[in-house]
Amino acid sequence: MDLHGPLKKFFGFNKFKGLQEQVIKSIVENNNTFVIMPTGGGKSLCYQLPALMKEGTAIVVSPLIALMKNQVDAIRGISEEHGVAHVLNSSLNKTEVAQVKADIANGITKLLYVAPESLIKEEYVTFLRTQTISFVAIDEAHCISEWGHDFRPEYRNLKHIIKAIDNVPVICLTATATEKVQEDILKTLGITDANRFKASFNRPNLFYEVRPKTKEVEKDIIRFVKQREGKSGIIYCLSRKKVEEIAQILQVNGIKAVPYHAGLDAKTRVKHQDMFLMEDCDVVVATIAFGMGIDKPDVRYVIHHDIPKSLESYYQETGRAGRDDGEGYCLAFYAYKDIEKLEKFMASKPVAEQEIGHALLQEVVGYAETSMNRRKYLLHYFGEDFDEVNGEGADMDDNSRNPKKKHEAKEDVVILLNVIKNTLQKYKSKEVVNTIVGKENALLTSHKTHLQPFFGIGKSKTAAYWMALIRQILVVNYIKKEIEQYGVIKITKEGERYLENPTSFMMTEDHAYNEENDNAIITNAKSLGGVTDEKLVKLLRDLRKKVAMKQGVPPFAVFQDPSLDDMALKYPVNLDELSKVHGVGEGKARKFGKDFVKLIETYVEENDVLRPDDLIVKSTGVNSGLKLYIIQNTDRKLPLDDIAKSKGLEINELIKEMERIIFSGTKLDINYALDDLLDEDQQEEIHDYFMEAETDKIQEALDEFDGDYDEDELRLMRIKFINEVAN
Template sequence: MTSDIPERALHILQTVFGYPAFRGQQAEIVEHVAGGGDALVLMPTGGGKSLCYQIPALVRDGVGVVVSPLIALMQDQVDALAEVGVRAAFLNSTQTFEETLRIEKLVRTGEIDLVYVAPERLMTQRCLDLFEDSHIALFAIDEAHCVSQWGHDFRPEYIRLSILHERFPHVPRIALTATADQLTRAEIAQRLQLEEARQFVSSFDRPNIRYSIVEKTNGRKQLLDFITSEHQGDAGIVYCLSRKKVEETAEFLNESGIRALPYHAGMDYALRADNQARFLREDGIVMVATIAFGMGIDKPDVRFVCHLDLPKSLEGYYQETGRAGRDGLPSNAWMAYGLQDVVLQRRMIDESEADENFKRVLGSKLDAMLGLCETLSCRRMRLLEYFGERSGPCGNCDTCLIPPVSFDATVPVQKLLSAIYRVDQRFAAGHVIDVLRGVQTERISQWHHDKLTVYGVGPDRSEHEWRAIVRQVIALGLVTVDHDAFSSLKLTESARPVLKGERKVELRQYQKPVKPKRQAGAGKSSYVEMDLSPAEQKIFEKLRWWRMETARAHSVAAFIIFGDATLREIAKVKPTSLDELRGVSGVGAKKLTSYGDEIVAMITEMV
């Protein structure tokens, strides 16, 4: 390779993709890989990972091979590249034999820039022979965390991708992911034989995302209040733990006037694919899904991601919330979480068929997730700390905006721990709380728990307040939830010094949930371009309408034509000539040729 790689890469970035400059570590990564080096790249969702392999593939001679686990999204990725003039295709099981032969010929003759393949297809002898007969520029392994057995998206076929190093030792490889703690990072490097690869770790911070976690009282109703008050008409994702809950929540939202679609692995494949296509191609749809949905979703204008159930790990939570605001515009990550979530997740771990070591790892990951939910400090600080990154308070999460009130909870916690002990550690939270509050129930009478010294020692706190305390002592590791049929609370060794008065406990004060107020001008999303003048807002809306009609005519997703951020800049610049439009971020040479005259004519007419 020649020494003009940086200049050629920047030229491609500006003329093909329409961006004026590289962001963060992009330039360094592109130069390293284009020069023939291997790389392991950790970059947050929306940070521009795809350019880190697309541009080196265009700089280098040959065809870039992208290994992607997501057959359903390959078409959109290829469509997006075609829109900017890059010759791209995919090889997967949805194609006819004739179509496969045609693409294979393009790869062999080098008449294509990038080809996307699923790992299962790559492992076939036919595909490996094809690449050995072709001139390959690089191998890009997207969603590389799928190789980790400790991770939340483990895909067994990813482990076999070390074959690329063995069969193509002189072809550079770049593995990319948005989510990997130290353990996962080491496993990716080891399993893909990238131990000698240069690692590029960007900040995990997504400052445009506001993190909020509320106590779950009536999850669906709270979700509806959140959407109608802050995100009416916006695209969003709602994650649920079970398929049944997905179906019921989607039905509830539709009945409440929110356009929602379900998505889970138990659905008919054709319906699932159709729902995903509608979410990607139409504006304002809410996808209600299990975690089977979302990896690789490249929709930049998802304005919110909600969780109605507690995620299993911070990696999963970060990956899922990261699907919001890929365009850099303000977005929300909202979660409703309660004691039952903790009980359910603990039970799922205990009842799984995994070995004890794996269960311990899962348990520690859940503990970190609970720590985020119950933290008294900035949620973003806690989240970034998990990935080994230090930061100060963000000012843009619920605990920063409305700081929780902490209090010395040593005495109420001692009462709780004593009650758990006095009922022989055989009862669930609800029964223990009834004992503390002095509630007379048939069960309490049956077990003579109204005769205990702890009966009625906590009537000054409501059931919700005691449940908040139970959640927090579980998060602190003072109490565990047994996986028996009763979800019994049991004391840990850490409870002993608290009971003896040798350790103080500080908790967050329970605050009654407040229904979000409908914002002025709701009906539009709360992120609506607040820095656009009324005239510019009108142009922006007209451009969005034009984009939707154009996307429909081209049979592609609207964001493939232009993202909201680009339309927003056009509305502010108001270009009345192609030269003025050429300088807008996201408008490359091909898009300028394809759409420039229409946009300029539209702007000229409006201004």
């Protein structure tokens, strides 16, 4: 059967990609078919082409509305008939549903995309039963398996619905599935006889790196993104709150970024997705809700601010980088604390689900902490061997570029394999390790393992060491994890052979991602809130005095002391850097900054100062939103009490926020509020005081006026004063 004719006719392609041709043949010949093909491998063509060739309508079950819409538009683009593809979901009205049904009945519709929830509806099932259905395709089939990374209970029912409609062939497609998930999908759908096709999971153009996640993680991300200005990237976070925070920090630091998560309304989500596609923004900060339906070939990096819940998720999310076979950089930040957080979330789930969740998380820990070739580790997880010397992309990860120390571990491998054997191969890795280091628990006691002569045989080394060794012999296939009782370790034939004739085994030493290692990335003590340069502070003070005299304002109105201290810590040498110094802001930098950055630049050169290579990261302050709100509403001359109340603030807290705004050089007009509090003479008296004062400390002003004015009045007057003379 030649499929090249239809391929050219419908899609204009001359040749198939990878396994496409064999898969399509299987479907055209009416066989149940199971396809595992990594993202970007051309999965959708596998069911689109046979649907266009065969008589009747193919039903495509997909969980993603955005994806369905994209595909329907694409298919309509290659056909004269608008009705060639339709979506059937909750967003349609009665008239639209009637049109869909008419097109199917008239044989126009070749592809009908439905969400699993819609397929359950009695009226649709009844209607479809009377039509000619060519086959049912289930996209994102890992949703069927509770071992999959995106399990959806409504997917479990598909088998019965498909049977109710017609006895037609089923094709399942997924971009990630371990053996466990594959078995689960085939069993649940009752198609264990399916032809199976599995493409290689290796994406040789992707570079994998895991870094310890420290308190400086935002700074690291900004530095990474700034080095790739103008390139597209995705940053994944686990919570909506974190997405908003990171997007805001990036925006404040001059990076075009937008947030994307399920809490945003549909219109905003579509807008942000389109901005990313049309390159109106460089970075999308997102929860995993993003990217499923997006096919942007030139995403250059994917950053995981939080480590995901499973290696499938990780593989799928990193797989959005470099789909055009160009550069793709996958950077994950990892701290064991995050794993503990995820385990806490699981505590409320049913026990069976918890067990699955823990097992999947342990695989993630293994990947993050391993010091072996990351690509080899990842591909092994998906049941694929990888040659870390000659394989495609062999040196494309941090571990291969910076190899860790190795040592001979032949005797330890023998100990490990013997303990697995002597405990009758019925334990998971944790219990095997507990046995070796001699740590009792209820399970070991119930099997009387704690009484065995080998209990505690390896207690001279840590549990983490033995855990790392288990991971390394798992990848070279001396042991395997049982599929049915997931996680139980069995010795393989290779493992048996090794025990009979042990040879050298060089074990790589794992990374230590512990708390003490928290500052692993930060090389410059200054950036940790180090010591200010006193000599420079003195020079800056003198300069401040000069500038103040020239401008006819008191020195504190130019820059406050904390700002000078921060300059002597960060050495800003241009106005952009100066604007990121504590309490400065762009307005102030422009107004007074020129002489200051000139002085600092000369000082840095003459004294060979090593400037912190750390970016000076602008913080969003907790509330750039609040700042905007205050500016807008003082412009509208709203009473300060009302502004404070609507934001749940006390009046003194509002004044504090207003001081923050004013001290960073932004104008804020509160004359209308002061006019209600103080008459012209009183205002003039306080203004003159600040003009002559050595310092702007409120306590000194209170002492000076000796009870004539209260603290709020003086603080508001100081805001007006700074606004007029300094901003």
